[in-house]
Amino acid sequence: MSLREKSFAIRGLAALLACLLLSGAPGLATGEAATAAAASASDDQPSAPGQSAGNDDDEGKAPDWQESTLSGDWGGTRQRLFDAGVQVDLVYTADYLRNNSGGLKRGGGYMGNVNLAIALDGEKLLGWRGGSAHLALISNSGGRVNLNDVGSFMGVDNLEAPVNRTGIFEAWLQQSFLDGKASLRAGLYPLDSEFYVTDSSGVFIHPSFGMAAEVADFGSLAGPSIYATSSYGARLRIDPDPAWYAMLAISRGIPSERIDTAGPNISWRKSSGSLLIGEIGFSPVQAGLLGDYFGPAGDDDDYTPISKVALGAWRYAPRFEQLTAVDANDEPLDSRHWGAYLLAEQTVHRVPGTKRDLSLFARYGFTDGRTSTLGHSLSAGMSFRGPFPGREDDVFGIAATRAHADPQGRALLADESGSPLTSSNETVVELTYQAPLLPGLVVQPVLQRIFNPGFQLPDSTVAGIRLQLTL
Incomplete structure (x- = not known):
């Protein structure tokens, strides 16, 4: 692809994102854009439940099962399967969290998730050049700590689902083309496996450090295809x-x-419209803007710093009912359900000659504020890999996220609860430490402080531990 073609493709996709955003926001051209702008500001880490594991950069390279799993290479069976085009990964994650103060009441419980992922290489299996497939089955178990004890609007744990179930969560086919510079994916596809994702926030267990709260929140008519309910789509x-x-x-x-x-939303007739989402991203490190800041990249140095800046926008069709606004006949007014986001993450320090490093992230997203409870959210944090010499795979993280409810959202929440809200914001600070104890065994204590859970409850303190087994 020539430089001119690259430039044209980037400009065209940027224009598409702009059109997507502006078409959902009739008032932006007349001043709302300025208001919105003023308001905005690893593979070593477990994936959130339902998110695809793996890294496209490592595609074609066999994992080191002896170093990353409890069961190893199964006597060579895993390598033979991989050589034939089949990779099988099985992960069990168990959390115990307890609310020690505030929220709804003191109490806690266990939550578990089994994730079986099967990746197929089409060329190795069938001679299908550039083809691949992915199947993920999940099984949830345990209680509802947030629902029963905390009462946070954003949740407390990315394992917690409305009901326990066992079944298919992800099933898609992918075709690569243009010498691997483009790909088309279609099937049962969760958006939070690729969109609005920052690697440096992957260590945290709070749901909003995956796909942020304002996008994950359901509007008056429908919500997105994310954990724990997915639907058909194409990317x-x-x-x-x-x-x-x-x-x-x-x-x-x-x-x-x-x-x-x-469970999967596999019926087209029982779906509610469609969601269109786009994202453009840029890596300062890959562009060479930071030079050799992280040290010379020798042949024996496979270190890759985190580096990404991205802009995204989304909208639903058809129009949604506004949450509380009505016309003169007391009929609900309707509006476009849309939003946009900006995210950035960057490794800012590396201990020379090691993989010990410090990465920062920040994310901001907003919605139309009429069809969704949340008007915007903001999150930021840091993850320090290898905080101590000799513990290069440990990760220490601290982060905060805040969700803001706009006037219609606050009116709806107050009406549903039957009591006035005490705040228009819910804020969460999470502190965690992830420690691999054995190949395939990770222990992760976590502490959260939740301010104004549910926008009206006493501040909550949640503490617990995550155990993850990669088999």
Whole structure:
């Protein structure tokens, strides 16, 4: 692809994102844009439940099962399967969290998740050049710590689902083309496996450090295809050069009446419209803007710093009912359900000659504020890999996230609870330490302080531990 073609592709995708955002926001051209702008500001880590594990950069390279799993290479069986085009990964995650003060009441409980992922290489299996497939089955178990004890609007744990279930969560086919610089993926596809994702926030267990709260929140009609309920969709990704990428996806909406259920939304007739989302990203390190800041990249140095800046936008069709606004006949007014986000993450320090490093992230997203409870959210934090010499795989993290409810959202929440809200914001600070004790065994204590849970409850303190087994 020539420089001119790359430039044209990037400009075209940027224009598409701009059109997507502006078409959902009739008032932006007349001043709301300025208001919105003023308001905005690893593989070593476990994936959130339902998120695809793995890294496209390592595609084609066999994992080191002896160093990353409890059961190893199964006497060579895993390597033979991999050589034939089949990779099988099984992860069990168990959390115990307890609310020690505030919230709804003191109490806690266990939550578990089994994730079986099968990746297929189409060329090795069938001679299908550039083809691949992915199947993920999940099984949830345990209680509902947030629902029963905390009462946070954003949640407390990315394992917690409305109901326990066992079944298919992800099932898609992918075709790569343009010498691997583009790919098309279609099937049962969760958006939070690729969109609005920051690697440096992956260590945290709070749900909003995956896909942020304002996008994950359901609107008045429907919500997105994310854990624990997915739906059919298609995604196009283009990587014109190593420093740039662009993605565009369309997915069926999950009806709002399914908030208290879980399972794939596989019926087109029972879906509620569709969601269109796009994201453009840039890597300062890959573009060479930081030079040899992290040291010379020798042949024996496979270190790769985190480095990404991305802009995304999304909108649903058809129009949604506004949360509380009505016309003169007391009929609900309708509006476009849309939003946009900006994220950035960067490794800012590396201990020379090691993989010990410090990475920072920040994310801001906003919605139309009429069809969704949340008007915007902001999160930021840091993760320090290898905080102590001799413990290069440990990760220490501290982060905070805040969600803001706009006037219609606050009115709806107050009406549903039957009592006035005490705040328009809910804020969470999480402190965690992830420690691999054996190959495939990770222990992770966690502490959260939640301010104004549910926008009206006493401040809550949640403490617990995560145990993750990679088999």
